[in-house]
Amino acid sequence: MGRTVIAIDIAKKVFQLHWVDGETGCIERLKLKRAQMLPWFANRVSTAVVMEACGGAHEWGRALCQLGHHVRLLSARKVRPFVQRNKTDAADAQAIWTASRQPGMRFVPVKTEAQQIVLSLHRLRAQLMKTRIMQTNELRGVLYEFAIVLPEGHVALLKALPGALIEAKGRLPAMLMDSLDEQVRRIHQLQADIGIIERRLSHQMREIPACKAIAEIPGVGLLTATAVVASMGTPTAFKDAREFAAWIGLVPRQTGTGGRVRQLGISKRGDAYLRTLLMHGARSIVVRSKDAPTWPWLAALLQRRPYSVVVAAVANKLARTIWAVLARGQAWRPEAWQPAH
Numbered sequence: 001m002g003r004t005v006i007a008i009d010i011a012k013k014v015f016q017l018h019w020v021d022g023e024t025g026c027i028e029r030l031k032l033k034r035a036q037m038l039p040w041f042a043n044r045v046s047t048a049v050v051m052e053a054c055g056g057a058h059e060w061g062r063a064l065c066q067l068g069h070h071v072r073l074l075s076a077r078k079v080r081p082f083v084q085r086n087k088t089d090a091a092d093a094q095a096i097w098t099a100s101r102q103p104g105m106r107f108v109p110v111k112t113e114a115q116q117i118v119l120s121l122h123r124l125r126a127q128l129m130k131t132r133i134m135q136t137n138e139l140r141g142v143l144y145e146f147a148i149v150l151p152e153g154h155v156a157l158l159k160a161l162p163g164a165l166i167e168a169k170g171r172l173p174a175m176l177m178d179s180l181d182e183q184v185r186r187i188h189q190l191q192a193d194i195g196i197i198e199r200r201l202s203h204q205m206r207e208i209p210a211c212k213a214i215a216e217i218p219g220v221g222l223l224t225a226t227a228v229v230a231s232m233g234t235p236t237a238f239k240d241a242r243e244f245a246a247w248i249g250l251v252p253r254q255t256g257t258g259g260r261v262r263q264l265g266i267s268k269r270g271d272a273y274l275r276t277l278l279m280h281g282a283r284s285i286v287v288r289s290k291d292a293p294t295w296p297w298l299a300a301l302l303q304r305r306p307y308s309v310v311v312a313a314v315a316n317k318l319a320r321t322i323w324a325v326l327a328r329g330q331a332w333r334p335e336a337w338q339p340a341h
Contacts, residue, residue: 003070005048007097009089010056018093029090042067050100052076052092053108061110073108074099109233118204118230122223125197126273132190139183143168154191201226214322216332219281219314228322231274235327241320248275250316266312275315282314295337 009016015037017030032040037060041049046068051057053073061071074096082095099105111119136157140150148164150157161184169177202222205211211225220228238244245251249269255262268275286307289298301310317337325332 003046003048005050005097005100007093007100008049008051008060009093009096010051010054010060011089014089016089016093018090018097020097029093031089038063038067041069044069046070048072050074050096052079052096058111058116062113065110071110072100073110074105075108078105107237109237111230111233114208115230115233118201118226121197121201121204122227122230122273125194125201128190128194128197132187132194135183135187135190139180139187142180142183146172198222210326213331214325217318217321217325219278219285219318220322221281224277224281227274227277229326231271232323232326235323238323238327241323241327244323245316245319246270248278248319250275250278250312250319266316278315278318279311282311282318285314285318286311297337 004019004022006017006019009018013034015032015034017028017032019028020026021028041064048070049061049064050072051060051074053075057073061073064071079092079095079099082098083091084095085091132154136154140157143150143164146168148168150164151160165177165180165184168180172180205215205222205226208226208229210229214220214228215222215225232238232244232247235244238247242251246267247270249267249272251267253264253267255264286298286302289295290302298310298314301313305313321332321336324330
């Protein structure tokens with residue numbers, strides 16, 4: 001007899017459970033409050049528990065694993081097609097159970113607390129970056145109304161800002177200049193806050209051997225190394241490097257009918273933030289290769305394919321290399337990127 005599978009639709013206060021009794025085959029449903037969850041599972045024999053990978057799921061997963069249960073998480077996109085008719089807590093729990101029983105279903109590994117802390121720092125930094133962009137764009141737009149043009153890009157803007165403010169002071173009233181000075185102080189404070197988070201990530205990177213190992217790969221820096229290690233959970237969750245690249249969304253989409261299959265652009269599935277970091281890293285490799293060719297295969301690829309296609313191909317290669325380094329426990333070797341003769 002197989003292990004009983006209990007599906008949980010988690011929420012803030014009320015949790016809906018759904019499972020099928022292994023002896024009678026009856027469908028069982030149970031509603032528990034938050035305080036009742038762990039005591040209820042503590043009194044059950046080891047079982048398989050499935051949940052959606054949503055807010056709080058990893059914390060609940062770790063707690064249930066400590067009680068001896070086998071926890072698996074499902075992406076919400078995998079569950080949604082199995083919700084029948086009205087969307088209720090009971091229907092969601094049944095959909096989670098049904099989705100988990102499908103052959104070939106992909107599961108999300110339960111992250112450790114340290115991995116979640118690193119990802120939280122990344123989210124906070126990303127939010128600060130968005131806020132900084134909004135603040136600088138607003139400053140640029142206000143000054144543009146008075147024919148004072150600031151360059152694009154944060155670094156270029158900060159260099160041109162002192163001269164622009166001096167010019168503005170000679171033309172604009174003190175009421176507006178005081179507000180602009182406050183805006184500039186907010187931008188500098190946001191930049192300082194971003195720097196603090198990056199230093200914390202740097203400290204975390206020095207303590208994690210896996211981050212230091214993949215940081216040796218070209219195009220992989222502080223942000224990419226810490227984000228990849230924290231996001232992937234464990235390399236053994238993926239059977240090979242291609243599956244890891246597909247999980248990030250860096251493999252081609254496919255469409256076909258009548259036995260004919262066409263390759264399209266990259267799928268862009270999975271973690272958009274992680275994919276963006278890898279694309280930026282790949283772009284830096286391609287730009288450096290155009291100035292001073294390091295790998296002949298990359299120079300030849302640039303001659304055959306458009307620039308954006310080459311960047312996507314290098315990002316795919318980066319993802320595969322990262323998986324190989326982490327899964328095999330070997331340091332990155334530059335000769336690995338040289339073509340075999």
